[in-house]
Amino acid sequence: MTLPVDMSTTLGNAWFPTPIFTASGCASSGKELAQFFPLNQVGAIVTKSVMSKPRHGRPTPRMAETPSGMLNSIGLQGPGIDAFLANDVPWLLEQKARVIVSIAGETVEEYSTLARKLRSVSGISAVEVNISCPNVENRGMVFACDPESSRRVIDGVRKTIGGELPIIAKLSPDVTDLPAIARGVVDAGADGLALINTVLGMVINIDSMKPHLGGKTGGLSGPAIKPVAVRAIYQVHAALPKVPILGMGGVASGRDALELILAGASGVSVGTASFGNPKALIDIQNELRDLLAARGFATMQQAIGYAHRDEA
Amino acid sequence: MATINKSAVQEMVTILSNKRVGAYHQILLNVGDIVKNCRPGNFVAISVGGDTSKMILRRAFAISRVSESSQYGGTMELIVAPHGSGSKWLCSQAEGTEIDVVAPLGTAFGIPTEPISALLIGGGYGSAPLFGLADVLKSRGCKVDMLLGASVGSKIYAPMEGKRSVNSLKIYTEDGSMGETGRVTENLLDIVRDRNIDVIYSCGPMAMLSAITALVADLEVIHQCAVEESMACGIGICMTCVLPVRNEDGSTSMLRSCIDGPVMDGSTVRWDLVGEVPEGTA
Numbered sequence: 001m002t003l004p005v006d007m008s009t010t011l012g013n014a015w016f017p018t019p020i021f022t023a024s025g026c027a028s029s030g031k032e033l034a035q036f037f038p039l040n041q042v043g044a045i046v047t048k049s050v051m052s053k054p055r056h057g058r059p060t061p062r063m064a065e066t067p068s069g070m071l072n073s074i075g076l077q078g079p080g081i082d083a084f085l086a087n088d089v090p091w092l093l094e095q096k097a098r099v100i101v102s103i104a105g106e107t108v109e110e111y112s113t114l115a116r117k118l119r120s121v122s123g124i125s126a127v128e129v130n131i132s133c134p135n136v137e138n139r140g141m142v143f144a145c146d147p148e149s150s151r152r153v154i155d156g157v158r159k160t161i162g163g164e165l166p167i168i169a170k171l172s173p174d175v176t177d178l179p180a181i182a183r184g185v186v187d188a189g190a191d192g193l194a195l196i197n198t199v200l201g202m203v204i205n206i207d208s209m210k211p212h213l214g215g216k217t218g219g220l221s222g223p224a225i226k227p228v229a230v231r232a233i234y235q236v237h238a239a240l241p242k243v244p245i246l247g248m249g250g251v252a253s254g255r256d257a258l259e260l261i262l263a264g265a266s267g268v269s270v271g272t273a274s275f276g277n278p279k280a281l282i283d284i285q286n287e288l289r290d291l292l293a294a295r296g297f298a299t300m301q302q303a304i305g306y307a308h309r310d311e312a
Numbered sequence: 313m314a315t316i317n318k319s320a321v322q323e324m325v326t327i328l329s330n331k332r333v334g335a336y337h338q339i340l341l342n343v344g345d346i347v348k349n350c351r352p353g354n355f356v357a358i359s360v361g362g363d364t365s366k367m368i369l370r371r372a373f374a375i376s377r378v379s380e381s382s383q384y385g386g387t388m389e390l391i392v393a394p395h396g397s398g399s400k401w402l403c404s405q406a407e408g409t410e411i412d413v414v415a416p417l418g419t420a421f422g423i424p425t426e427p428i429s430a431l432l433i434g435g436g437y438g439s440a441p442l443f444g445l446a447d448v449l450k451s452r453g454c455k456v457d458m459l460l461g462a463s464v465g466s467k468i469y470a471p472m473e474g475k476r477s478v479n480s481l482k483i484y485t486e487d488g489s490m491g492e493t494g495r496v497t498e499n500l501l502d503i504v505r506d507r508n509i510d511v512i513y514s515c516g517p518m519a520m521l522s523a524i525t526a527l528v529a530d531l532e533v534i535h536q537c538a539v540e541e542s543m544a545c546g547i548g549i550c551m552t553c554v555l556p557v558r559n560e561d562g563s564t565s566m567l568r569s570c571i572d573g574p575v576m577d578g579s580t581v582r583w584d585l586v587g588e589v590p591e592g593t594a
Contacts, residue, residue: 025551032548032571035314036322048551056566056589063544063552067366070544074551077566214587222368252368275545276359276368278322278414 005292006299007285009043009266011244012166012191014125016043016098016267019300020257020285023248023271024049024102024128024170024194025074026221029088030095036278039097042285043267046246047088049104049130052113054080058135059214064203069222069250070272071201073215075135076104081117093123100168102128103157111153115160127165128246129157129190132172132197134219144172144197147181151188158189168246170194173225173232179239192244194269196232199225221272226250230263237264237305252280254287261288261300262307316571317547319349322414327407328384334466336437337403338376339390343413347378347386351420352445353538353575356388357546359412360398371398372546372570374515374538375416377444388415391440391469417546419575421445421513421536427453428510431503432478433496433524434460435516436467441538442515443474450477457507458482459500461520465490497523501531509533514578516540522583535578541569556582556590564590 009019021043027033030045039045057077064071078084081103092099101124105111111129118127131153132144143149154169161167169190175181182193198219205212229249237245247265251257252273260268268288273280288300297303328340357370376389394403405411424430430449432442439460446456456477461484462468468483468490475481483491484498492498497520503509514524515538528535544550547570554566555573558580566589567573582590 026549028549028551031314032316035317035320036547056564057551057554059587059589060552060554061542061587062554063542063550065367065369065544068368070369072544072550072552077551077554272368275550276370277412278320278545278547 005289005297007289009300011126011168011246011267014166016125018043018285019261019267020281020288021100021246021267021269022046022274022281023269024130026271026274029084030092030097033274033278034095037282039092039095042281044098044100044125045092046100046128046269047084047102048078049076049102049133050078050081050084050114051076051104051106052081052110054078054083061212061214064212064218066201066203066220067224069220069224071203071213071218071220072198073135073213073218075215076133081114085117085121089121089124099124100126100128102130102170104130104133105153108152108156112156112160115157118165119161124165126168127157127161128168128170128194129154130170130197132170134172134174134198134200134217135215142172144170144181145175147184150181151184154185154188154190166191168192168194170197172197173228174200178232179236182236182240182243186240186243192246192266193236194246194248195236196225196229196249199228221250223250223252226256226259230259233260233263233265234307238308238311241305251284254284254291257284257288258291258303261303262305264305264308266301266304317417320414320417320547321346322412324410325413327405327409327411328387329407330403330405333391333471334469335393336469337392337394339392339402341388341390341411341413342384342386343388343415344386346415347380347388350375350378350388350416352441352448353418353420354416355418355546355574356390356413356415357417358402360401367398367401369544370414370546371402372543374441374574375444376440377447391437393437414546418570419573421538421575423448423452424454424511429455429508430457431507431509431512432456432458433512433514433516433520434458435496435520436462437469438516438538439469442513443471443477445513446474446477455479457503457509459484459496459503461485461496463487496520497527500524500527504528504531504533511536514538518586521578525578525581525583529579536575537578538574539569539576539581540574543570546570556585556588558582563592566590
């Protein structure tokens with residue numbers, strides 16, 4: 001007879017009953033998935049990155065399936081922060097869901113403006129600062145590819161939002177020295193890190209003999225990128241063992257989630273897997289609980305970074 | 313608590329039969345009580361390739377028709393063109409195979425409360441859901457005319473039993489191998505005028521839907537079309553299947569064809585902007 005595993009986790013000062021979250025951009029604002037499971041049964045709903053103004057996003061085609069993955073090129077389509085805060089957050093809180101709001105901006109100032117609007121919102125657990133969306137017109141806008149830009153965004157958000165709400169900086173794997181960028185945003189005031197955003201990719205249509213996506217490039221997600229996520233989390237956890245990581249990238253099973261946790265993730269976001277299986281979060285959560293129990297873990301938190309245990 | 317995907321369920325269902333019909337496969341699924349919430353126009357999203365597949369996304373198929381039989385309970389019929397790797401996999405599945413479906417999804421064709429004159433226009437396998445729709449319209453006392461078009465005769469899907477639910481059926485093929493040579497849009501304006509058509513229901517390639525919309529733009533006729541845009545999820549979370557749609561205030565929004573469609577009012581779709589991004593803020 002094994003005792004039930006304590007699945008709870010924390011990111012900064014925010015507590016969650018389970019470590020399985022949605023991934024921003026893969027669950028909209030939760031309403032679509034609510035038909036398939038009660039949203040309060042998972043750790044948190046991480047909402048789609050919202051900008052200060054409503055936005056159309058990129059032209060279609062926006063999607064290409066690839067072996068064990070897919071490219072997307074949405075370009076941050078969304079209602080804008082005001083409509084989002086008026087409609088989506090109250091609804092999520094009514095469902096008793098825990099909410100992590102993801103924000104994205106085109107400038108350092110836009111992130112600060114978004115942070116100012118969030119400061120007065122009660123009931124949200126944390127803010128994810130998405131500085132790594134690959135689907136923007138100008139790759140120079142991907143703040144997370146540059147240590148100095150990353151720091152400036154996080155510094156602006158930290159100063160605006162004050163000390164209460166945990167800030168999670170979402171980083172890109174498409175960089176040479178990820179631990180250095182991670183260290184920079186932590187020094188600037190990030191309480192946690194979200195690793196990894198999608199990997200920049202391209203598909204060429206061999207009939208048109210041109211890039212298939214309307215935006216030409218897209219973000220690769222799905223099981224194809226899981227080893228990249230595990231590597232990124234492992235590297236960053238080794239460099240910054242005290243900084244909580246919300247891990248993501250191709251998680252489609254409890255085994256995948258456990259891998260990310262062993263690499264150093266305190267929580268695991270499930271993204272693309274929900275496209276193929278609307279109940280993926282629940283299935284993964286149940287499988288993870290069984291896998292932890294089978295390995296003798298009394299708490300999920302004991303497994304965080306466990307793969308590093310024999311290192312000096 | 314759900315406000316979107318309200319009647320959708322995810323279930324394992326059994327393939328009752330899988331037959332080749334011309335260029336297509338007619339696949340019959342034993343779906344039980346799911347049929348109770350299926351309406352003409354809805355679609356089903358199916359996992360393909362099995363557990364170890366490299367295909368991670370569901371494939372969306374229009375529900376051709378549903379019925380409740382005493383022998384099998386609720387059954388759902390799909391007409392599938394084996395084009396891509398996912399639909400080929402589905403078409404190769406034997407009777408008795410269990411598959412993972414999410415259904416019903418999306419909007420349905422609006423059914424009039426009055427006995428109106430309806431014109432149903434299908435392109436290729438887009439005709440499949442129109443026969444189920446014809447049954448419903450007929451049972452409401454509507455007059456139902458149908459135009460079907462395809463590039464070649466083998467791509468016309470018009471089952472014998474389906475023909476019984478329409479008052480007239482006219483077939484066009486581009487190579488003249490079946491019916492008249494040409495496209496469904498050939499004499500569309502005359503047909504709409506001569507037969508006093510109140511509502512056009514269409515399903516097929518986007519170019520056909522766009523052409524119908526343009527032809528009837530100045531008429532009083534309502535045009536409900538089922539759009540086809542590639543989807544990753546079918547349930548509204550991936551944001552890939554968007555179409556530019558005109559709002560009442562004249563602005564344009566990128567709407568998801570999975571939850572705001574597939575059935576849309578053709579006159580509101582900005583066909584000229586498909587594949588582009590509307591100007592101005594959203």
